[in-house]
Amino acid sequence: MARQVILFLIIAACLNASVLGDRDHPVPGRSLDGQTHAIKYLEEQQTQYWVDKAQAKILSKLAEAQSTNTNKAKNVILFLGDGMSVHTVTATRNLLGDSASQVYFEGFPFTGLSKTYCVNRQVADSACTSTAYLGGVKANYGTIGVNANVTRYSCDGAQNEEDQVLSIAQWAQAAGKDAGLVTTARVTHASPAGVYAHIADRNWENDWEVANRFCDPEKTIDIARQLVEQPVGKGLKVILGGGRQMFINATFNDEEGLPGLRNDGRHLINDWLEQKKEANVSANYVWSRKGLSLVDPEKTDYLLGLFASSHLPYNGDRIRKRSQLADPSLSELTEAAIRVLSKNSEGFFLFVEGARIDMAHHDTYARRSLEDTAEFANAVKTARELTSDEDTLIVVTADHAHVMSINGYPDRTQDITGLAQNADDGLPYTTLSYANGPGYYNGFNRVEGRAKLKAKLLDDADYQYPTLVPLDAETHGGDDVAVYASGPYAQYFSGTYEQSNIPALMARAAGIGPYA
Ligand SMILES: *[C@@H]1O[C@H](CO)[C@@H](O)[C@H](O)[C@H]1NC(C)=O
Ligand SMILES: *[C@@H]1O[C@H](CO)[C@@H](O)[C@H](O)[C@H]1NC(C)=O
Ligand SMILES: *[C@@H]1O[C@H](CO)[C@@H](O)[C@H](O)[C@H]1NC(C)=O
Ligand SMILES: [Zn+2]
16 A cells, blocks of 8 residues: 555556656746747857867866976965955856856966854855965854954953964065055955954054054054054055055045044154155155056156045045046056066065955845955956966965855856746746845845846946845855966965965965965
8 A cells, every 4th residue: 555655656657747847947937028948149059169268278277287386486476356256257258258157267277265264153254265375274153363362352351462363464575575466445454454463353454443442552563553653564665545544533634625533643654755765765655546657667666646535445436436447447557567577586475355255245246246256356367467377376265155046047148146936926936036135124024025127227337236134234145266377386275275375375375484
């Protein structure tokens, strides 16, 4: 009897499948726009097309095997796409034209995966990760340039020298190389701060923030002051990004009329200029794209560029809004940095951050995040073209992932930022969506349920992609991030490893620091 029931169930299941199709993998039907799922590129229909592609790949692998680069890396450039998850890179291919497109650094010969967890959290932030990928030590969430003995917000936690973690920028300086940083965030933000700061809370970018947590700002030195006054920051030849507000008192206005956030009366930009004058070195401070274009890198030893009161604009907005073209692009900043740093015959270490990939994701502005990833890739291309892979190691990675997914079964012809198919409620859903974040509020409401999405809405960069869970800011993701490498010892970067291994591998390639 029982056997008959089972047999019946099996037959029923099979009939069901053949009548309705496989519910997990829908059969070709019609897509949202009523078109059949036509083939986008006719050559992809041919077996030979794929065979030829594979042959070309084998040839390039054979060539690589013969030319494994074991030169000493004179220069090292670390590109950090903040929050640039693997999904973000994949989706950017589509933004560039098609699933088969290549984001520039995907063409690098070696790729690996980095494990991003921090000492006390599975999902990391940009602070503890910066200590890992710049200093080689994992730490507590929210802390920068210190080991995990230092708990977040402990006023004097970062003052014990034993617990301070030095970055590869310091190792480079100690070896006679120059060092610099470029970011589209405030130069005091968590990722760039990993280059030069030691602090128990990432928010302590100015003295007011330190006092706000009941610490004495004359003892717990804020990040902006560390950049200007402490050895590694003082020695940086290039500092380019945003964040003027962290450098000047609340009673002063910057060049664009915006007030500072400091309460200690300091004007750290003037202090920096004064300090360089005293040292009798050529130093330039610029605050606009025009100012940057007038800098002669041959005659500039130290370059400080602060182009915004806070962060630089999203690259997509920079292009869409003429007024923001007054700000330099990440590629332009990268070029200026390399030109200044290249003067040192001993070489340099440069950190370049595409910071706003992350910030766009936090707001579930998927389009902006992909646009910033595309510009980040342009900056990598600029760097690779300005340097030689014989002597310059370029490593591209991210600090942590985000919770954006690529879902549905969109046709090859559909935009990545557009709609996928209709769901069971008869309403369309987007190909990109997030596990959590602010997009919840426009994607769903208690009375009507899911919003009736119109494709046109999705053309707007301000559209916040739908989420499952309501959260004011979307969270980071805990998945591994990719590492792409080109140049001397790029082969070190294949495999799956701890994020904290990255600076050790770079330093080994350059023969600097504790891993030389
Ligand atoms: C950190 O803490 C551990 C014990 O918890 C201690 O053994 C170690 O010496 C401390 N300092 C450093 C720099 O690791
Ligand atoms: C700096 O700003 C604080 C807060 O507004 C103010 O009390 C103080 O007088 C200012 N210091 C100077 C030197 O302007
Ligand atoms: C400063 O540098 C210039 C040129 O590099 C040199 O001629 C001059 O003597 C220096 N002055 C001092 C005070 O060191
Ligand atoms: Zn973030």
